[in-house]
Amino acid sequence: MSSVYRKIKGGVTAPKGFIANAVSTGIKNPNADRLDMALIYSEVSCTAAGTFTTNRVKAAPVRVSQAHLRDADVRAILVNSGNANACTGVKGVKDARLTARIVGKKLGLKQSQVAVCSTGVIGLPMPMARIEPKLPDLVEGLERMKSLSVAQAIMTSDTTHKQIAVRVMIDGIPVKIGACAKGAGMINPHMATMLCFVTTDAKLSKAALSKCVTESVEGSFNRITIDGDMSTNDSVIVLANGESGAPAIKRQTKWCKMFQQALNFVMLEMAKSLVRDGERVTKFVTVNVRGARTFSDARKVAEAVANSSLVKSSWNGNDPNWGRIIHAVGYSKAMIREELIDIHIGGLAACIGGLEAKTKMDSLRKKVAADAFTIDINLNLCEGEYTIYSSDLSPEYVDFNRSEYAYWKQARKDGLTQQ
């Protein structure tokens, strides 16, 4: 089937009626002229839906945005990088609310119509003295062509910005979906702060939008997430304003199915780009599990393999080590029968019936040496399937993550904290 959507240029301001802006407030470093605060705004009323981290330690902006999305018609998303505003207690919540109030007032919105997101270091209070004076500029500079700036402003250890836009025809009328995301700071995605903002000029009820968002997140960001574990700040927020002029999209219709496909594509592309740009990642690995007793068992196997430090280290070394893979399958807690397990690497048989296959090592090695490859694991028990998108583990990753200490010391000197 040819796809019902088409990729177009741009990001969150591609859909009609959305404007955006980004400014530099010096949150992380007062002397650096780096974009670190962004605003996405729908010029007309819209519906909003979001999904947030399941981590029980939740950053202040997550708590605030969850309440806002529940209680009001959110029309604006305010986001900063450089400071996660996590583990900052009551002050953190007050700070998050204050920024929403200031921006809301300037936009003529209630505080609760502004969602707030943060990403960055945990445990430091927000440098409000630097942030507050820049908020009026942020609102005044809102315009249609600023999606790239927003995608750049939310980056932390990302090496490249991530944005996308697609067009899908609904009842003969072009509807657009735009998005930006920031990353998989870390290889193990449950440790990353992941942010994704999606805009669309489709018209959907809040209930319909929520269902579409849940399905898309399940097939994308949750596929790069381990066991439902997430960082303190992970947030996906979607705004739909109906400005395309296309009829309202109702559940269980042809149009809804098409919109869902387009939204799935947008989120999956963003999710994959996070893995590809994981810290010091050199390979993109798709782990497909089939033949499991249940969906849940397939997921356990995929996650055990995709999160094994040993398996990931071998991928980094171009080592087609199926022994480590079957070992991870064995401890996944899924029901297995060792003598039924088949493992293919890049389409070549590495292990058949729990035993080494006849494929030449050099052929397997060439597959693992590629930038991207697939591991297919068939448990040959039943129909359970699951796919997860993963990466290798490099010595450089560990080295990169050995210490944030230098940054913290500097933060003290800059007067960002009490010491």
Place this chain on the structure above:
Amino acid sequence: MSSVYRKIKGGVTAPKGFIANAVSTGIKNPNADRLDMALIYSEVSCTAAGTFTTNRVKAAPVRVSQAHLRDADVRAILVNSGNANACTGVKGVKDARLTARIVGKKLGLKQSQVAVCSTGVIGLPMPMARIEPKLPDLVEGLERMKSLSVAQAIMTSDTTHKQIAVRVMIDGIPVKIGACAKGAGMINPHMATMLCFVTTDAKLSKAALSKCVTESVEGSFNRITIDGDMSTNDSVIVLANGESGAPAIKRQTKWCKMFQQALNFVMLEMAKSLVRDGERVTKFVTVNVRGARTFSDARKVAEAVANSSLVKSSWNGNDPNWGRIIHAVGYSKAMIREELIDIHIGGLAACIGGLEAKTKMDSLRKKVAADAFTIDINLNLCEGEYTIYSSDLSPEYVDFNRSEYAYWKQARKDGLTQQ
């Protein structure tokens, strides 16, 4: 309380009535003159107990030894390093049984009285043509002073051998316990092959011995194990032959309690030594969790923290990063209340009530820079407690584990496999 046991010299041959030997068969490298096969033997009849990997992919010798311990009075342990005899199908089981039969015959034992263990690479068949001719020498050379050779023969990526012996007075008569172990090849212990063999001249029924072993393993090797996950080959086997002349140790008695304490000490020392000698480990970290709702919750928190790549990377970099620790606490799935969490590093407050403590960063940093330190996490909810022994994660670990490929290539050349 002063301890009821005293450390003495030696290992598995310290208790009366045990002899041992180790030889070089060239399992991994036919040209290397490295000890790689060992035998531990009780000269008189004895009782035996063991615990084995919970990995659902089980190596052939694990399957064989489980059956032998269930069906017979095991008196000998035959063990090799260099090849795990895992994922080797029916041939692997036949090979394991054959070695037990040959050694048993030479010792005048039934095949089922010989337990068999292997550690090494997964997926390669055992080079039986090299092993079989050396088995007679292995039996003929059995003697009292060879415990060190046994400890050396079972090493794989261990950098040092591990053995211990203690003496405990039971009813006025000295009873000895000896042990050797091989390691935590890997930092994440569920990926290590762990072997531990314990001998004692105490007299215990099979049932009493089994209970003592279960308790000791739970407090030691399971504390360096994640979630019950283990390698395909993990095995702990204990032989008790009663040669000390002390009265039989019955459950629920003072003597049993003393024996248990001594056995706990022996296994915990071995377990800790595995962590310390983990591949490219530079620090020994004790993670204590208190105040959890349940024991199980405390365990979840301890395991989440002790297995977080990010937390472990920061330890490697001497970074007292409590933000990463509380983040792992948050995704552990344990019940928590963020605002109640206290974290101490090396006895100094790092986080109190979910917020940064006043302790100077430099003081915390000094604690994390030490070779060994403790992380205390108090959830301040209830009475659940758990302790786990962990380590840092170094760039060198990943580098070390990037490829076993060179070895495999060599194994092919040496004719160890079918290609």
